[in-house]
Amino acid sequence: MDLDTFFVSCERLLDSRLNGLPILVGGTGDRGVVSAASYETRLFGVHSGMPMKMARQLCPEALVIKGNAGTYTKFSKMVTEILQESVPILEKASVDEFYADLSGMDQFFGCYKHASELRKRITKETGLPISFGLSGNKTVSKVATNEAKPANQIKIDRGLEKPFLAPLSIKKIPMIGDKTFQKFCNLGIKKVLTLQEMPVEVVESVFGKKRQSNLEQGQWNR
Numbered sequence: 001m002d003l004d005t006f007f008v009s010c011e012r013l014l015d016s017r018l019n020g021l022p023i024l025v026g027g028t029g030d031r032g033v034v035s036a037a038s039y040e041t042r043l044f045g046v047h048s049g050m051p052m053k054m055a056r057q058l059c060p061e062a063l064v065i066k067g068n069a070g071t072y073t074k075f076s077k078m079v080t081e082i083l084q085e086s087v088p089i090l091e092k093a094s095v096d097e098f099y100a101d102l103s104g105m106d107q108f109f110g111c112y113k114h115a116s117e118l119r120k121r122i123t124k125e126t127g128l129p130i131s132f133g134l135s136g137n138k139t140v141s142k143v144a145t146n147e148a149k150p151a152n153q154i155k156i157d158r159g160l161e162k163p164f165l166a167p168l169s170i171k172k173i174p175m176i177g178d179k180t181f182q183k184f185c186n187l188g189i190k191k192v193l194t195l196q197e198m199p200v201e202v203v204e205s206v207f208g209k210k211r212q213s214n215l216e217q218g219q220w221n222r
C-alpha cells in the first residue's frame with residue numbers, strides 16, 4: 001500500500017484551497033529537490049527526486065511548499081496505527097509505503113476484500129488517498145501499487161505475474177535506477193517482456209550474478 005502524493009495530500013488536508021492546483025513539496029533553495037509532486041505537475045514531466053529548479057522550469061505555475069516533517073510524521077502514524085490493528089504482519093517501508101502480509105488470513109478473495117475495505121477505511125478516517133497492489137510476491141505488489149495509482153487498487157492473481165509485468169517499462173521494476181536503465185536501453189531492452197525472453201546467462205553476463213535482495217528473501221519486520 002502506498003499513500004498517493006503523500007506530502008501533497010497532507011498539505012491539502014491542512015489547506016483545501018490547494019486542491020486541484022499544481023503543487024510541489026520540497027527544498028526551495030538553489031539545490032532543492034522535489035520530494036512530492038501533485039498529479040497536476042506530472043503532466044509537465046515533473047517527478048519527485050527531480051531538482052526543484054528543473055521542476056519549476058517545466059511547470060512555472062506550480063505552487064512550491066517547503067513542507068513540514070512533523071505534519072507528515074503525524075499523518076503517517078495515523079495510517080500506520082490503522083494498518084497495525086488490521087493486518088497480521090506489517091512492514092513500514094517508508095513514511096508512506098507499507099507491506100502487509102495477509103497470508104493465512106483467508107482465501108485469496110478474502111484478502112482482496114479485506115484490503116479493499118482497509119483502503120476505504122484509511123481514506124475515510126484520515127482523508128488521505130492510498131493505493132494498493134495485491135499479489136503473492138512483494139516486488140510484484142509494489143509494481144502493481146504504482147500501476148493502480150492514484151486512489152485505486154489492483155489484484156494480480158497467482159500465475160499472472162509475468163503477463164502483468166511484460167508490457168511495462170523496465171524502469172518500473174524497483175531498484176532499477178537511471179544507471180541500470182541506461183545499460184538496459186543500450187542493449188535495446190525497454191520492456192520487461194524483452195528481459196523475460198532473454199536467457200538468464202545473457203542477463204548475468206551483462207549485469208552480474210543474481211543477488212538475493214531483502215525483498216526476495218521475504219524478510220518481514222513486525
Ligand SMILES: [Mg+2]
Pocket residue numbers: 002003004005006096097
Ligand atoms: Mg507514496
